[in-house]
Amino acid sequence: QQPVQSPQAVILREGEDAVINCSSSKALYSVHWYRQKHGEAPVFLMILLKGGEQKGHEKISASFNEKKQQSSLYLTASQLSYSGTYFCGTEIDRGSTLGRLYFGRGTQLTVWP
């Protein structure tokens, strides 16, 4: 039930764009995105809910295809501060939310000046 993330790693120059993908084999109620810097706690970026509602970061956007159980995180005009490991967390649709997230293995993003 762990979602699959791709790619495993991305290296960018400042100002370039990146897309990180997350897919699940189960019907999803929500998809969360978190960023974790080395030695720090994961920090919330975005949540996308079944039905289309989403809330999150100003400069980072995401999409959620409910039929395909897939989500993508779009990082545009990347900044040095975007470096870190990005995790998607998926909540399986069981008719009501139980709050349990399954996290992917992460995508390591490195932004160079």
Add this chain to the structure above:
Amino acid sequence: DTGVSQNPRHKITKRGQNVTFRCDPISEHNRLYWYRQTLGQGPEFLTYFQNEAQLEKSRLLSDRFSAERPKGSFSTLEIQRTEQGDSAMYLCASSQASRGVNTGELFFGEGSRLTVL
């Protein structure tokens, strides 16, 4: 600081010893989660509470692991008879759920790193 607080931040113990971690969530949050993270992996769900009730526990969690959240405030995670495979970062997170719906983000603490020798 009104974030999620965990202690101790680091714990080194010998195999077979018991350890206990504490988590103080954000005060108005009614849900509290424990996750475990090893190097190169995403957080792995262990258990969660809504108020003082433990609503779900991972099947991966052996009987050596127990968690409590008395009075729906702080929580403790105890590992008995530790094994080397228990070495990991133990993360606590909290969130606010309304009418059973959890549509909010998880706020993670900085974790408690366990090393079992």
